[in-house]
Amino acid sequence: MRDAPPDDEPMAEPPEDRLTPGLYIVAGPIGNLEDLSPRAARILRAADVVACEDTRVTAKLLRAAGSGRPMLPYHEHSGPDVEARLLDRAARESVALVSDAGTPLISDPGYSLVRAARARGIAVTTAPGPSAAITALSISGLPSDRFLFAGFLPAKAVAREKAISAVAGIPATLIFYETGPRLAASLAALAAALGGREAAVARELTKRHEELVAGPLPELAARYAGQEPKGEIVLLVGPPAGEVVAADALDEALRTALRTMPPGKAAASVAAALGLPRGDVYARAMALKSA
Numbered sequence: 001m002r003d004a005p006p007d008d009e010p011m012a013e014p015p016e017d018r019l020t021p022g023l024y025i026v027a028g029p030i031g032n033l034e035d036l037s038p039r040a041a042r043i044l045r046a047a048d049v050v051a052c053e054d055t056r057v058t059a060k061l062l063r064a065a066g067s068g069r070p071m072l073p074y075h076e077h078s079g080p081d082v083e084a085r086l087l088d089r090a091a092r093e094s095v096a097l098v099s100d101a102g103t104p105l106i107s108d109p110g111y112s113l114v115r116a117a118r119a120r121g122i123a124v125t126t127a128p129g130p131s132a133a134i135t136a137l138s139i140s141g142l143p144s145d146r147f148l149f150a151g152f153l154p155a156k157a158v159a160r161e162k163a164i165s166a167v168a169g170i171p172a173t174l175i176f177y178e179t180g181p182r183l184a185a186s187l188a189a190l191a192a193a194l195g196g197r198e199a200a201v202a203r204e205l206t207k208r209h210e211e212l213v214a215g216p217l218p219e220l221a222a223r224y225a226g227q228e229p230k231g232e233i234v235l236l237v238g239p240p241a242g243e244v245v246a247a248d249a250l251d252e253a254l255r256t257a258l259r260t261m262p263p264g265k266a267a268a269s270v271a272a273a274l275g276l277p278r279g280d281v282y283a284r285a286m287a288l289k290s291a
Contacts, residue, residue, distance in 0.1 A: 015199040019094035026131025027103040032206040033064045034138040040127040047096035057100045099289035103131045136202035136234035146172040164193045169284030174237040180228040191217040198238040
């Protein structure tokens with residue numbers, strides 16, 4: 001679905017010297033500080049407190065926004081007491097939530113905080129902005145009409161293979177976040193499971209040394225073998241070749257075939273019927289069988 005056109009009238013908000021109580025999800029830059037929106041900067045200047053992953057990183061963001069507001073650490077290791085204090089403050093004050101880079105909650109903490117705030121009737125609003133996943137997709141040259149963001153692949157080989165199998169048959173561009181030390185192993189696993197699908201490795205997005213390398217998975221796996229590139233990395237994999245089939249239709253066909261056939265024969269039968277690559281269908285069959 002396309003984004004709706006902007007309204008003629010922006011959302012009404014109070015003057016900069018005060019914000020109404022609530023939780024404000026504030027997207028920050030993913031690398032280039034010029035991408036901080038004026039609205040996000042205004043909220044960071046006016047919030048009663050800024051909840052953040054790393055105060056050292058957020059201090060730079062606040063300086064860029066011209067803000068001297070106090071910070072409170074909130075990250076994946078924060079206990080329930082930290083979340084409870086933030087919720088209590090959001091009920092009577094303005095609490096801005098930022099991540100180290102990009103849009104909060106996207107492979108970053110914050111989901112449980114937003115859910116709990118909404119359950120308590122606390123106002124939750126957002127100042128939208130950059131996201132590494134969408135930024136990478138927009139310049140990758142891979143299909144962008146349908147995509148799945150799958151976060152980080154597991155570090156351990158067996159868990160990584162299972163995770164890849166679970167999404168192998170989805171007719172959409174797959175988007176993963178990855179680290180330099182783990183990139184080679186992830187590319188090798190993806191190439192082994194998905195074959196020669198088109199893919200792209202995006203690195204250092206919006207920064208001076210921004211780089212995007214595209215090509216078939218086996219070529220990318222060979223290129224990055226033994227390397228540990230620096231910077232934040234987004235890994236994108238194109239959809240299966242052939243006719244696009246809805247994921248639920250594929251699963252329904254496989255479940256029917258698996259009732260009377262072993263996975264290999266079921267995958268071959270369904271792949272032929274739907275015009276999909278046998279390897280992709282087999283990976284999905286194994287995922288369904290082990291679920």
